[in-house]
Amino acid sequence: MKFKLAFFLIFSAFSAAEAAGQRNNSPESESVTAALLSAPFSAGVNFSQWFEVSSAQRINFKHYTEQDFIDVKSLGADVIRLPVKFHDMTSGTPDYLIDPLLLRFLDTAVDWAEKHKLYIIIDNHSFHPVIPTPVDIDKILIPVWSQIAQRYRNRSEYVIYEILNEPHGISDSRWGEIQGMAIDAIRRFDQNRWIIVGGTDYNSIGKLSALPLYTDKRLIYTFHFYDPFLFTHQGAGWGETPLTSLSGVPFPANPRRMPNVPSSLRGTWVEGGLRNYYNEAAPSRLRATLDRVVAFANQRNVPVFCGEFGVYIPNSPPQDRVTWYDFVANALDNRNISRTSWDYYGGFGIFNTQGKGDFNSDLNVGVVRAMGFTPPLQIPRKADSITEGFVLFDDYPGRNVHSGFWGDSDADFSLYETSAAEGEFAIRWGNAERYNTFWFNFPHSGDFSALASGGYFIEFKARTESPVQFDIRFINSEANSSIPWRMRYVIDEAVLPPDGRWHTIRIPLDKMTEHGAWINSTQTWLTPRNEFSWKNINRLEFVAEYSDLKGRRVLFDSIRITR
DSSP states (O other): OOOOHHHHHHHHHHHHHTTTOOOOOSOOSSOOOOOSSOOSOOEEEEOOSSBOSSSGGGOOGGGSOHHHHHHHHHHTOOEEEEEEOGGGGBOOTTTOOBOHHHHHHHHHHHHHHHHTTOEEEEEEOOOOSSSOOOTTTHHHHHHHHHHHHHHHTTSOTTEEEEOOSOOOSSOHHHHHHHHHHHHHHHHTTOSSSOEEEEOHHHHOGGGGGGSOOOOOSSEEEEEEEOOSHHHHTTTOOOSSSOOTTOOOOOSSOOTTTOOOOOGGGTTSHHHHHHHTHHHHTOHHHHHHHHHHHHHHHHHHTOOEEEEEEOOOSTTSOHHHHHHHHHHHHHHHHHTTOEEEESOSSSTTOSBSSSSOOOTTTSBOHHHHHHTTOOOOOOOOOOOOOOOSOEEEEESEEOTTOEEEEEOOTTOEEEEEESSOSSSSOEEEEESOOTTOEEEEEEEEEEOOHHHHHTTOEEEEEEEESSOOOEEEEEEEOOBTTBOOEEEEEEEOTTTSOSSSSOEEEEEEGGGOEEEEEEETTTTEEEOOOSOOOTTOEEEEEEEOOSSOOTTOEEEEEEEEEEO
């Protein structure tokens, strides 16, 4: 493969300028035409993985707290985009009434945003990355937005609506018509609020000009920017062609650092994409793409907004990731295009890992500065042993844990069962297939050795009306240097009688037994080797290990580590 020396020198100089992880505030080398109109906000982040679940009953509301709003504000951001899977949280046809529990949580998020003077974009994130947008989506889109507009019409100017995230597989004309209907539905109740609209093909830049000439004067036009895709999505496991095996793609392009095509991707579009990557990643090409947004904005006399941009963490070179954010954020700012990065906590996030990082010790300072924000001084986290008990669930999952669920679509799982043993809520789990599970993840693998040797228990309340058998187990981290060994305890009729009454179950940590390990990366089972470590606990799981729970359910409450 031949590369022009001139291009190589340009790219090398660009990389060197960013090596320190500081934002490059120098003007662009070419003259820039900016969008004439501005959105009311400037820059912020997406609060993903919060309201993006299949049911309001599965929202882990403590995943974000008011402190996260305070922290984002302190960085210098003025907007939060909040993705919500509205359509999954309705009563269904014909009325599509929004679950009151979702509205309760959404009200609180809006309260926090308004209190701290942050714009909050209520983003209807009801989409599937592969399944096309239904041509009759108006039958649910219209009633959903009618309800939201009625509920928030008297709120402050900080509340903004976004009609639908990334419509795709639907014709431009049909989508333009449906989006216009949604605008009209909102305006029947709320005449003044800003509304964000976007084009098809996943809110692509190329589809902005295909949108109708809407007459509404309070619209902001959105697009998403993940160019060059092979850089920003290397390692991603979703989509029609998963890029899990792709890694080490540089930005900017560098002939000495380009990776070989993984065997799993040979013969796919990725192989050709890597050959053409030098052109796809050229800064001049990326700037020209954004100039098309400016041309559209000035032609239509409308404000524009980049609702998503980002680089997936696992396989991207860390310094190149910083360089990309610096380049894109500068290019957007210079063109008067407001922006929210994807995301805050998560695979594209601003922390050093994909998990829920600590704001004062785990921020990726290079990325934060590259986006023009000001991070707080980072103080390294001490790896001290956990020496005291703590709560995993008490009406809500504990602040420092993240709950989750894996199972088939018919499984019954709720974090907000109202038949609680104590307080307001309990957990409900049932009708699950074998190996279905719910869990509590610890954001930093915990050293539980002092707890295991100090007479501590995992304690919880549970009740069931049918005989059940399942495992509760602690799991080590899975990494290059760590095998996810399991330490378990079997719950059966002798431990939890099927009498419909609440029972307090106390399991001594030192009485649990080693079970083995399932290696996700290689899909391999390992028999026990007496290598489980209480010094490296990643999660606590409840799992239907022995049979399914079809037609049966179990309630849990007051889950804690105690003595």
